[in-house]
Amino acid sequence: MRLLTVLAAVWLGGALAGCATKTINLPPSQEMPAAEGEARLSRDDNGNTVVQLKVKHFAPPQRLTPPKAVYVVWLETSDHEMHNLGQLKVDKDLEGKLIAVTPYEVFQLVISAEDSPNLSEPGDQVVLRTRAVAP
Template sequence: MLVEKTTKNKLPIKEGFRILSFIFAAILVSACSSTINFPNSEVIPAADAKLKVEKNDNNNYELEFEVENMAEPDRLTPARRNYVAWMETEKHGTINIGNLRINRKNSGEIRTVTPYKPIRVFITAEDRQDAVTPSTQVVLNSGEFKVK
């Protein structure tokens, strides 16, 4: 009787190797990103904000800022027209990264890419969305952080 060799044992090893490779890649990618949860705001206590910062293959920083339970800026005292997101950088000062629009569900988001290393992100209430310098009416502040 002729016994055939089977490769049944090799298939699970190959599959296991693929799974381990995928897990290693996921860990490697997640090691390059940071998630920052903003502390409670004294101005808008119900606001819940988080920021994800990731350095990409081009050595740029991808920022994803999301906020929930955010009051419209015209409900603040004093009332304003816009929320503006600002990024404080390691070497290039403070930069306006965009207007934070709040939708009907009281949430909003900003996604941007920058060559500058961020060390802090904060939101101010402004009369103009194209403000060059931030007002003193800071409504959310990440505090200083380090990007991995």
């Protein structure tokens, strides 16, 4: 019985270690001072970083000055390479979500307002930015 208890504790500890999640906040910017962003970082079974991004109080990009068509989420590596993670749609409640998977452990998360979601690098209208380190 004692061996079963020890094995169960070891298994549970390993399972919980694999479920480590880190939450980071994206500070507001001058372009959108009311905006709030939160990214939950975790690891998948392959060792990749899973990014679960949620934003609130995001004005539709058409209301920005100058008006834009979409928000795009970017990952900037430590070598300053930019990777387009996808389009971030904002709903009628001014909230949006995006889930992405990346092999990078340390990076900058950047949200920009753009004319198109199909870009290879962000424009000048960055709305939120923060440094991220996977758990």
